[in-house]
Amino acid sequence: MGHFKPVFLWWEESNGCVVAKLRMELLNPDGNSWWIPKENSAGSATPNCTKKARRQMCRTCNEKHPHIFKQGFICVNKTCEAFWTLNGAKLTDEDTLDYNPAFIAERTEWNAEIRSPFSLVPKVLPLNEENDHVYSTMRAAYKGIVCPQCHGCIQRKRMDGYFCETPGCGYSRLQLLPTLNIRAIEQAHGAQFAGHAIPCHSIADPIKRRETSFEGPWRVETFDAVEGSTVKQLHSNETINSQPGGPNEMLAQMFQAGLALERRPMKQSVVPGQLTSHFSNNFGLPYKYSANVPSTPFAEAPKLVRDALNRMIWAGTKASEGEPMPPLNEALVLGYYMDQQIGYHDDGEKELGPTIVTFSFGSSAKMEIRMKNKYFYGATGKNLDTYDPSQPIVDGCFEPETRARMNQEWPGWTESERAAEFKAFKKRYRKKNPPTCFETVLRHGDFVIMQGKPLQKYFEHQIANLGDIRFAFTARHVIPELLEANDQDKLHYGDYTLAPEDAYTGDMDVLAGRAQ
Numbered sequence: 052m053g054h055f056k057p058v059f060l061w062w063e064e065s066n067g068c069v070v071a072k073l074r075m076e077l078l079n080p081d082g083n084s085w086w087i088p089k090e091n092s093a094g095s096a097t098p099n100c101t102k103k104a105r106r107q108m109c110r111t112c113n114e115k116h117p118h119i120f121k122q123g124f125i126c127v128n129k130t131c132e133a134f135w136t137l138n139g140a141k142l143t144d145e146d147t148l149d150y151n152p153a154f155i156a157e158r159t160e161w162n163a164e165i166r167s168p169f170s171l172v173p174k175v176l177p178l179n180e181e182n183d184h185v186y187s188t189m190r191a192a193y194k195g196i197v198c199p200q201c202h203g204c205i206q207r208k209r210m211d212g213y214f215c216e217t218p219g220c221g222y223s224r225l226q227l228l229p230t231l232n233i234r235a236i237e238q239a240h241g242a243q244f245a246g247h248a249i250p251c252h253s254i255a256d257p258i259k260r261r262e263t264s265f266e267g268p269w270r271v272e273t274f275d276a277v278e279g280s281t282v283k284q285l286h287s288n289e290t291i292n293s294q295p296g297g298p299n300e301m302l303a304q305m306f307q308a309g310l311a312l313e314r315r316p317m318k319q320s321v322v323p324g325q326l327t328s329h330f331s332n333n334f335g336l337p338y339k340y341s342a343n344v345p346s347t348p349f350a351e352a353p354k355l356v357r358d359a360l361n362r363m364i365w366a367g368t369k370a371s372e373g374e375p376m377p378p379l380n381e382a383l384v385l386g387y388y389m390d391q392q393i394g395y396h397d398d399g400e401k402e403l404g405p406t407i408v409t410f411s412f413g414s415s416a417k418m419e420i421r422m423k424n425k426y427f428y429g430a431t432g433k434n435l436d437t438y439d440p441s442q443p444i445v446d447g448c449f450e451p452e453t454r455a456r457m458n459q460e461w462p463g464w465t466e467s468e469r470a471a472e473f474k475a476f477k478k479r480y481r482k483k484n485p486p487t488c489f490e491t492v493l494r495h496g497d498f499v500i501m502q503g504k505p506l507q508k509y510f511e512h513q514i515a516n517l518g519d520i521r522f523a524f525t526a527r528h529v530i531p532e533l534l535e536a537n538d539q540d541k542l543h544y545g546d547y548t549l550a551p552e553d554a555y556t557g558d559m560d561v562l563a564g565r566a567q
Contacts, residue, residue: 054078054167058159061119061127064135066144076158078165100160104153109133117157121149172197188388188519198222210312210330210386233292233299233413233495246562248286252491257447258282258420267559271369274489276510277446280503282420282489283370287496291558298496301355302412305386305522308355312386315342329393330386336529336545337538338381338403341396346381348544356382356524359410360547363498363526365555367408370500377404377528380545385523387416392515395421399507404528407501411493414518418499420489422447426509427485429454430473435482438473445509447488449480492517 055075063072104117107124112131118124125142126133135142142148193207201220205213212225233243247270254260254274261273261281270286292298312330318341333346334356349357360382367376385393398407425431428449429442440458444451457472464472493499493514501507514523531542 053171056159056161056165058157059117061116062129062134063127064142069129074154074157078167098158100158102153103157104151117154118151119154121151190388190390193388206314206326208313208326210388211306233302243292244288245290246288248288248494250284250286250491252284252489253487254490255447255486255488257422257445258489266369267557268562269557276503276506278503278505280501280506281370282506283500283502284491284493285366285369285498285500287494287498290561292496294558294561296358297558298412301358302495302522304355305412308353310353310355310384310386312384315344317342327393328391331383333381333383335379335381335547336531337534337541338383338527338529339400339535340383340398344383346541346544348541349380349382349547350543352382356384357547359524360526361549361553362555363408363410363524364549365557366410366498367406367500367526369557370408370502371406376406378545378547379406379408379526379528380531380547381529382524382526385525387414387516387521387523389516389519393513395511395513397423397507397511398501398527399504402530402533403507404530405502405504406528407507408526409493409499410524410526411497411499412495412522412524414516414521415495416493416514416516416521416523418489418491418493418512418514419487420510420512421485421487422509423511424485428480429458430477435477435480438469438476449485450476 054077056078057073057075059074061072062069064070104119106115106117108115109124109126109128109131111133112126112128114126114128114131116124116127119127123137125135125137125148128134137146195204195206196213197203198205198215198217198220200222201215201217203215203217203220205215205222207213209225213223214225215222247265247268250270250272252272257277259275261275264271264273268288268291272284272286274282274284276282287298311332313332314326314328314330317325317327327342331342331344333344334352335346335349337346338344349360360379363382364379367379387393421427422445424435425439425442426445426448428435429439429444431437431439431442438457440461444454444458448454453476457476461469488510491499501512529545531545534542
C-alpha cells in the first residue's frame with residue numbers, strides 16, 4: 052500500500068483491444084515500501100532522477116517515446132500507423148515482451164515536496180466514537196484495521212468487533228456498539244406510529260393489490276403476484292413494538308444474545324474468499340444460499356432466536372390464509388450496517404417450502420421485487436444475447452404479443468430470419484434491467500411474507516438498509532428429504548416444539564379503548 056503519482060501514460064494492444072498503461076512512482080520515495088522484507092528495510096537512498104531509459108523518435112508520427120520494452124523500440128501512440136509494431140511487424144498476443152529495467156527504474160524529480168493526503172492505516176475507533184451509535188455503524192467502522200499488536204491486517208468479520216487471526220496474536224476489540232435504541236436509530240427515518248401504520252410502497256404489473264385490512268393493531272396488506280403466489284406485509288407500530296418482550300426489547304438484546312453474526316465467504320466471487328457485505332448466522336436446519344453459513348440447532352439457539360421464531364410462526368400462519376403451513380424449521384439472521392444491502396436474489400432453492408417469513412428490526416429498509424431477466428425478456432446469456440422461445444410468457448413481461456408471435460413462428464424461420472427478428476426485438480430493450488414491480492419500506496417490527504413457489508421462480512428481490520443498523524430474521528421450511536447427504540445427520544437441528552402458552556398471538560387487544 053502507498054500513495055503513488057502517475058508519471059507516464061502509454062498505450063498497448065491486448066486481446067484485440069487498445070488499453071492504457073500507467074507507470075507510477077511512490078509519492079514519498081525515501082520511505083520503505085510495504086513489500087520490502089524487514090531485513091532489507093534499513094531505508095532507501097535518495098532516488099537518482101538523472102538515469103533515464105533511452106528515448107527514440109518514431110519515424111511515422113515524429114513522437115518521442117522511451118524504450119519501454121527490452122525487445123526494442125515500439126511506438127505507443129495509438130493514433131500512429133506504426134503503433135504496436137516492432138521492426139516493422141505488427142505485434143500479436145503470442146509475442147513475448149519484457150519491460151525494460153531502465154524504464155522501470157526511472158525516477159522523476161518534482162519541484163516541491165508532496166505529502167501523503169492521509170494515512171492508509173485505518174485507526175482503531177477511539178472509545179468516545181465507539182459509544183456513538185451513528186459513527187459506529189458507518190462504513191469507516193466496518194472496514195478493516197491494522198492490528199495494533201502484530202501490525203497484520205484485520206478484516207471486519209464479526210459484527211460486534213474485530214479479532215486478529217494472526218497465529219499467536221490474540222488481539223480482539225469486541226462490543227463496539229452500545230445498547231441499541233430504536234428511537235435513536237429511527238429518528239431520521241419517519242414517525243413511529245402509535246396507531247395503524249401508514250404504508251410506503253408502489254406496485255406495477257403484474258403485482259396487484261388485493262386488499263388492505265386492519266386486524267387488531269396491525270395494518271395488513273395483501274398483494275397478488277402470479278399463479279396464486281402472494282406478498283403480504285404486516286405493518287407494526289410503536290404500540291406493538293413497546294409491549295413487554297416486543298421488538299424494542301428484542302432489538303436492545305441483539306448484541307448481548309450471542310447471535311455470532313459474521314461476514315461469510317461467498318460461494319462465487321471475483322476474488323476467491325471474498326466476504327459478504329452483510330453479517331449472518333443460521334439456526335435450525337442447514338440452509339445453503341450465496342454464502343457458506345454454519346447452522347446451530349434450535350435447541351442450542353439463544354432465546355432471542357426462539358422468541359423471533361414464535362412471532363414468525365404466527366405471521367406465517369396468518370399469511371397462509373387457512374392452508375396448512377409447513378413448519379418453519381430454519382431461521383437465517385442477517386445484520387446490516389449503514390449503506391449495506393443484499394442484492395437481487397431469490398429463495399427458490401429446491402429444498403425450500405413455499406413460505407418465506409421475514410421479521411425486521413432497527414432501521415427501515417427498502418424491499419424491491421422485479422421479474423427475472425429470462426422471463427421478462429425471454430432471453431438468456433450474460434448479455435441477454437440468446438432468445439429462448441421455450442421461456443413462458445409471464446403476465447407483466449416485455450412485449451408479450453411480440454414474444455407470442457416470435458415463439459409461434461420461430462420453428463419455421465431460418466437462422467438469418469431468427470437473428471434479424473431477435474436483433475430488432477433486442478434493440479427495443481437494450482439490455483435494460485426489468486423494472487421494479489413492487490417496492491415497500493420495511494419498518495422496525497414489520498413482517499413480510501412471500502407465499503408460493505412461482506414468486507421465487509419468476510421474480511427476484513433485494514433489500515437495502517436505509518438507516519444506521521438493521522437486523523432481519525427470515526424463517527423458511529427446509530424439506531428434510533432434500534438436504535445434502537453430508538447434512539443428513541443434522542435433521543434434529545430443526546426440531547422445535549412451541550408450547551401453547553408460549554405462542555405469540557399478535558397483541559390483538561393493545562389498541563382497545565385507545566382513540567383512533
